[in-house]
Each structure stands twice: as C-alpha cells, then as structure tokens.
Amino acid sequence: MNGIKGLGLGFSKASSRLHFFSLLLALGSFVWGYNVGVLASVLAHPGFRETIPGYGPYRRGLITAIYYLGTWLSYVFFSRPATDLLGRRYAAMVGMSVLCVGQAIQAAASGSVALGMVIFGRVVSGLGTGIVSTSVPLYQSEIAPAQQRGRLVVLNHVGFVAGLASGFWVGYAITFWNDSHGYLNGWRLSVSLSFIPALFFFVGVPFLHESPRWLVEHGRPDEALKALQFYREGSFTPSQIQSELTDIKRNVSAYQATSLKKWTSLFTNPSWFSRLWRAALLHFMAQMCGATAMKYYLPELFRVLGLSPRVSLLAGGIESTLKIGCTVLEMFVIDKVGRRVTLAVGAGIMAFALLINGALPLAYPNNTNRASDYTCVVFIFIYSLGYSMGFGPAAWVYGSEIFPTAARARGLSFAASGGAVGSIIVSQLWPIGIAELGSKIYFFFMAVNLACVPIIFLLYPETKGRPLEDMEVLFGGYEGGTPSTTSLLLADDREDGNEEDEENETLGRPLLSDGSGIAR
Numbered sequence: 001m002n003g004i005k006g007l008g009l010g011f012s013k014a015s016s017r018l019h020f021f022s023l024l025l026a027l028g029s030f031v032w033g034y035n036v037g038v039l040a041s042v043l044a045h046p047g048f049r050e051t052i053p054g055y056g057p058y059r060r061g062l063i064t065a066i067y068y069l070g071t072w073l074s075y076v077f078f079s080r081p082a083t084d085l086l087g088r089r090y091a092a093m094v095g096m097s098v099l100c101v102g103q104a105i106q107a108a109a110s111g112s113v114a115l116g117m118v119i120f121g122r123v124v125s126g127l128g129t130g131i132v133s134t135s136v137p138l139y140q141s142e143i144a145p146a147q148q149r150g151r152l153v154v155l156n157h158v159g160f161v162a163g164l165a166s167g168f169w170v171g172y173a174i175t176f177w178n179d180s181h182g183y184l185n186g187w188r189l190s191v192s193l194s195f196i197p198a199l200f201f202f203v204g205v206p207f208l209h210e211s212p213r214w215l216v217e218h219g220r221p222d223e224a225l226k227a228l229q230f231y232r233e234g235s236f237t238p239s240q241i242q243s244e245l246t247d248i249k250r251n252v253s254a255y256q257a258t259s260l261k262k263w264t265s266l267f268t269n270p271s272w273f274s275r276l277w278r279a280a281l282l283h284f285m286a287q288m289c290g291a292t293a294m295k296y297y298l299p300e301l302f303r304v305l306g307l308s309p310r311v312s313l314l315a316g317g318i319e320s321t322l323k324i325g326c327t328v329l330e331m332f333v334i335d336k337v338g339r340r341v342t343l344a345v346g347a348g349i350m351a352f353a354l355l356i357n358g359a360l361p362l363a364y365p366n367n368t369n370r371a372s373d374y375t376c377v378v379f380i381f382i383y384s385l386g387y388s389m390g391f392g393p394a395a396w397v398y399g400s401e402i403f404p405t406a407a408r409a410r411g412l413s414f415a416a417s418g419g420a421v422g423s424i425i426v427s428q429l430w431p432i433g434i435a436e437l438g439s440k441i442y443f444f445f446m447a448v449n450l451a452c453v454p455i456i457f458l459l460y461p462e463t464k465g466r467p468l469e470d471m472e473v474l475f476g477g478y479e480g481g482t483p484s485t486t487s488l489l490l491a492d493d494r495e496d497g498n499e500e501d502e503e504n505e506t507l508g509r510p511l512l513s514d515g516s517g518i519a520r
Helices: 013-044 046-051 057-086 088-107 111-143 146-174 180-192 195-207 212-217 221-232 238-256 270-288 291-296 298-304 309-337 339-363 370-388 391-401 405-459 485-495 500-507
Strands: none
Touching: 013 057, 013 088, 013 111, 013 146, 013 180, 013 195, 013 221, 013 291, 013 298, 013 309, 046 180, 057 088, 057 111, 057 291, 057 405, 088 111, 088 180, 088 195, 111 146, 111 212, 111 391, 111 405, 146 180, 146 309, 146 391, 212 221, 212 238, 212 405, 221 238, 238 405, 270 291, 270 391, 270 405, 291 298, 291 370, 291 405, 298 309, 298 370, 298 405, 309 339, 309 370, 309 391, 339 370, 339 391, 339 405, 370 391, 391 405
16 A cells, blocks of 8 residues: 555656656647737737737737637647547647747738738637647646646646746837837747747657557557656556556556447546536636736736836736746645645635725726725736636646546547637627726626635535546446546555545545445
C-alpha cells in the first residue's frame, strides 16, 4: 500500500521531469494567453481603429466573439480527432501551427478587406487554440501521479496568465512607439511577437514521450511502460510503475470490451453523460462569471474609471502579472483543499468584487470621487485573484481528469465548447451592457458567481487524490462496474485495518460504493 501512496514529491528525476515538461507544454497556453492579452491593447490602438472601417462597440464585440466561434468549432469537430489520432504531443503542434497562421493573417490585415482578414484570422486562431488548449492539459493530466495532477495541470494556466501579462506589457510598451511607423504598424508587431514562444514550443515538444495512456490505447504497451518509467523514475518502484500500467491497460481493455465506441456514447451512456454535463457546465460558468470581459476589455474598464489610455495598459499589465502569482499559489493549494473549495471560494471573491464595481460608480457617478474610482480598480485586481485561484485553472483540471482514457479527449473537447459558448455570450454582452447600462452590468455577473457556489457543492463530486482509472467510483464505471486495481488494493488495506481511514477521509468519499455514492 505504501507504493500506491507514494506522492512522487521532492527533487527526484521524475518530479523534475514532470515539472519541466509541463512548463514546456505550458508555452502552448502562453501563446494562447498572449494573444488574449495583446488583443486588449490592439483593440485600443489608434492605428488598428483606423485600419478597421466603421470601428465601434459592435465591431469590437464581433472581433472578440468570433474567435470563440473558432474555438467552439475546434472543440466540437477537430480537437478530439487530432488528440486521439495524432497523440497529445503532435496534436498540440498542429494546433500551434494553425494558431500561428491565424495570427499572421490578422497581422497582415489592411485595406478594404481589413475587417474580413481580422475576422478570418481570429477564426483560424480559434481553431488552433481549441486543439492546443485541450491537448496540453490532457497530456499533463495523463503523465501526472494522482497526488500531483492538480498542480501539474495548473501549470497550464500559469502559462496562460504569463502570456496574458506579457500581452498587456507588450501593448503598454508599444504606446511609446508613437511615430508614424508605430501608429501604422505597432499593433501588427504586437500580434506577430507571439511567433517567438511558438518557435520554442515547436523545438521542445518532439522531445517529450507520448502519453502512456494514449500509447496503451493504440496498442503500444512497451512504449507506455518506458514513458511511465521516464516520468516515475526515482519516485516510484518498478512494481508500482507496473501496477499503474496494469490499471491503465485494464481501464482501456474494459472500454474496448463495450459498445462505447461512438462519440454519441458521451450522451447515451449515463456515466459518461454525468461527467460531460458537469464539465461543460463548469467551463460555461468559468466564462459567464465575467472573465472573458475582464481579459479583453480591461483597459477600457480602467479608462471608464478615469485612467489614461497608457496608464490603463500599465494597470492591465500589473493586474495580469499578479495573476501569475495567484495561479502559482493555486498550484500548491488545489491538491490539498480540493477542486470544489477553490472553485467556490473563487466565485465568492469574484461576486464581492463585482458588487463593489457595480455599486460605487452608481453612488459616485462621472468620476466625481477619485477614492471611489481607485477602490474599483483595486477590486478589479481582487476579482482577478478570485478567478486565478478558482475557475481559471480548476475548470481545466476537473475536465481533464474525470473522463476515462478512451473518451478523455472528446469529453474535454465537448466540455470546453461550453466555455466557448460562454465566451461568445460575454464578449458580445459586455461592451453593449457597459454602453447601455453602465456599471449595472456588474450586478448580472455578480449574480452568476453567487449562483455558482451552491451549484459547485451540490453537483460536483470531489476528485482530488484519485487515480484517473478510479474516477468510475464517483461517476459509475463501464458495463460491469469493475473497480480498478488501485481501488481493490485500497479496499483490501482498509479491510485489514490499516491507516486507510485517513486517506478515505481525505478523498472525501468511500473508495468502493454499492451505488449510492455514484454521482448522477
């Protein structure tokens, strides 16, 4: 039993490799975050506004939202085939290639077709982002030991917020390039700089081992064993590694013995559908909480509070940089307190911050009280704290771990499409809401966050510390309902009266259930 409880912590070869390669993969999310962050400054750049004919709130909302149409199409139609057929690594590289093509199209936009090129480029970038944003957390989730999985998948979000901050800082720096060339091409340079981290991503990813779970699913168990040995060396004994491989093979074989081969099984199989709707709703809530607006329209929100355009970009860079620290802190918290607590606490913090930002401008309209305006700026920062320690990383952690191996790629892809739908709604709703309702629009998103808290505690089982092959204990298993090898070992030790009661308490649910503990 001590083997199963090994956490792989410390400075072993395995731990170093896991963290290094998870950081390397996070470059994919860095590019994604950079493109989000830099667009906020691009939308405010005078040269860009002059390039786009008839630029205004509606076209600004269209340019923002159309990107999420691309991600939605990718999640539904392309990301699952790419990650399942090509493997997690090469799918990420294909996605990055498509994303870069989209960025190049946007940077080249000019003339009477400028709006069309930007829209088309945004859709193409969204298609690539959809593949990258699912293949990277899938890989991180599938190579991580159970007790470190949350931390390693959160590294994906660390990459995202680091890219987001870099995008804001680049946008701020471009404001100092104020000659005629900067006026015309500053925003194009901002967009094009994303090719630099993408190049490092292309160079590094081929050196990774493929996901052992993907290798087993594709009939390559010897390579899967080598991959597991590479990511467990020094932290787990050979027998422990072999036991993990046995669980993976058992999980995949159980799936292959069933009729759950079509994508429609996600909707027709009760166990899989119970995971799908939870993950999709979680991603939807992660965007409906207002995060999309805070990412894309942050400089605009600061300007409404009386900050100058340049200072608004500076404040956006500071806010996004603080997110990095908050997300790193989340890395060390999520595997200790669990997914549900971080999600609920984060939603509560965001709701309170939105309440302040909605109420103070009504009490002191038209920037008549500078203390009120600065308080709103501070609470925008506090909102970011809540998001970076809640929905931001935890939605991806939860969605990447609850599906069985054979359905993990398509399950996460369909789930993430819920987030794309939420992003489309928010990116269209926010600029119009601010223009028509002013700060009252904050109350709508405050209500969404408050509603999320009971939903999380009532509908979402805790998953921290559970092996991926053991999720059927929470959601129901394959036909036959056979528990994993890990579950049987844990149950045996509990029957022997060993110290498993403490572990069971940590996991939050009985390890073996007669059915009453299964989430529906």
